[in-house]
Amino acid sequence: MIEFYAEIRLVHIWSVILSGSLFFLRGAALLAGERAMPGRIALSMPVKLASYTIDTVLLTAALMLMTVVQQYPFIDHWLTVKVVLLFVYVGLGIAAFRFARTRAERAGLWAAALLIFLYIVSVARAHDPAGIFAG
């Protein structure tokens, strides 16, 4: 598998960019309201399916990289942080899209999810649990 390391890494990075961008755009569209055209598009089935597909590819590439570089969550702590924060990110995302009752609540949850997402990216780039705060 090491032979495909560069390609898998590229797939992983691009799916991170796509996943994050789509989440950003869907959240922004929903701020206009669920019934407005952008909001309806954000919640439409094709967009949802695109999001599931990108995230599945992202997850697959992540698992492949893990076995190629032989670094694992709960052994290598930068990966532990990524996994734990991934759950937080997903939870905030679901809360923002499904359970938020007011626009302000949705905006807050969406922004928090985006911050977490960016922090996960910084952890990945630094290979350090402290991410952007790493010395």
Add this chain to the structure above:
Amino acid sequence: MSDTRKLWTLLGVLLVVSFSVLLWSGTRIYEAAPPMPERVVAADGTEIYSRAEIEKGRQVWQSMGGMQLGSIWGHGGYVAPDWSADWLHREALAVLDGWARAEDGVPYTELGAERQAALQGRLRPLMRTNTYDAETGTITLASERAQAIREVSAHYESLFGDDPATAELRENYAMKNGTVPDAENRRVLSAFFWWTAWAAGTERPNDTITYTNNWPHEPLIGNKPPASTFLWSAFSVTFLLAGIGLLGWHYAVTHDREEARVPLPEFDPMRHVKATPSMLATAKYFWVLLALFLVQILFGAMTAHYQVEGQLVYGYEMAEILPYSITRTWHTQLAVLWIAVAWLGTGLYIGPAVSGHEPRFQRLGVNFLWVCLLVIVVGSFAGQWFAVMQTLGLENNFWFGHQGWEYADMGRFWQWFLFIGLMLWLVLVGRALWPTLTQKSEMRSIIGLLFLSTVAIGLFFAAALMWGEHTHISMVEYWRWWLVHLWVEGFFEVFATAVIAFLFTRLGLLQAKTATVAVLFATIIFMAGGVLGTLHHLYFAGSPTPVLALGASFSALEVVPLAYIGFEAYHTYRLGGATPWMRRYRWPVMFFIAVAFWNLVGAGLFGFLINPPLSLYYMQGLNLTPLHGHTALFGVYGMLGIGLVLFCLRGMKPELSWHEGILKTSFWCLNIGLALMALLTLLPLGTMQLFASLEHGYAYARSAEFMQQPFVDLLVWMRVPGDTIFSIGALALVVFVAGLWLFPKREDEVPVRSEKESRLGARAGE
């Protein structure tokens, strides 16, 4: 004579004839099985192996998981090699190498093509000639072979131990270190592997084909498909086309016949059936079933992952606790168990629902059987774990450990226990149905069919009890396929057809007589190919040519009804929309339609892909086998099990509103996940292996050299998307069922339809 009576007579005659021929085939297999020698000696008289060692070797092989780790004669797991083919190849190479070094002073691989061909020409008679003396029970081998056997045996003794020299190979084969810790056990294990390779490479007396019909493809010793495989493959395709033509004609004649319109009920007739205490008690069967399904998926994921990391699961040394052969055992065993639990639960639920009669202590019986099933699952799995960890001891293995026969792995004690449990189930279902069975009514015939299929499910499990600890492997295979093919593929199918028709009859959408005739006809068509089709699993398991011919011809006929399954799917679809209240059954019906789809794709197309003897000669035990296995076993029986569970749950909690969104997610995720698993990994990987098997021989297609290519790794990883989606589908199903108990929501009754709607809907009964 009425239509129904004629069909019953035809079915009876068909079953008597088919089973007579199947039993006769068993006697032929018994007579023509490769002999078990008393002694194997070298030309100078020194003993290489004794019968006791070969037999003990088989026990060792069974105790470590048998067919779950690698395969024998192509039957078993896919990550480790086929031990018969691997041994044969290694022994042939060792002889060739010995000659090259002695005569040319270089290894065999460094010789020119002409010289290699000359040595291969010398090797063929050496390996293929049958030197078994039936009077003394002795096989005598040339000294070169005796030397080669010592070399190959040393390799296996190293591989199955914890020798660092073979550590990488163990990882590639997903074997734990110290698979067989005892050195003497490793030596006799080699004896068994050698014997299976000997049978695969040695010609039958007075014949030019080997005991395994020249399987595996091994160019070094001239093992290539015999003429019979070409002949019967061609005939089998011809029979299939003839069968399709005949059935097409039958449909053309009968399909447009006017049938009495059924006045459709205004309300769901099952809605007001009051669930009796024993019917309500079956709920726990469905909860356990879902738990077993989730655990099965988990072990499946681990088993697939071992193909990538060998002994690790994402870095964790899992092979030390749950080695590959255990995760694969439990994965395959749970598949059959949870589907069987769906059958058992449905039978117990339907019995009193049909008759309205709750026999005394019925609930106690249902609860008792449930406890027994739990004990069987936990007890048999624990025994298998102790066996694979090599702590149970060979003397206890057969009864309480791991039998090593794929799908029939549990110890004999647990098989008896399960058989008795099935008899109890039969009694419980029978006594609930009895008042209806003895009453003269329209429903009697279809209920009789349903009951007969439950009797068959109960009794045919006894096939698993027909072999003993030391029964010849060819005969074990014969009975094992009675269990896997006849029990699972045959009578489960009859039960499925009968139960779906019965359910639609109960809902008032089909006339009892129409349904009975349709089910009887379907059963006749299915069993015409199905019973003798059992033999298609035995082409290369030490069986003679007539068995191959019968298996190829009749199993091709099994595909005939599948070619027309679109009729059934469309019919089911129409019934699903026949009345407004049928919306309540939308998802059970959708799962029944999925059953039809996977019956065509998984059982029909992917099944027939590997069915003709010539195809299977190259494909047996490659990834094209699990392609058929997953899409047919889960696609057909898994989907059916889920459909039945949903149907029973509808009746058990008729007043509740269903969260259709979760069920929709579950349905589509399960179907799309299964399709992705098949199309992204199993089909391309199997096809790559097929090319390798055709060009270089079977041993290469299963070797670490082939399976460890980066592209193969990549294909295995491609399972993750499909498997993830599939798992989400299973979780959604669990969430749905849990929600019925944890967050129940009542629904209002569906209103009466207009007269116009009633008239339109009545046409659906055609």
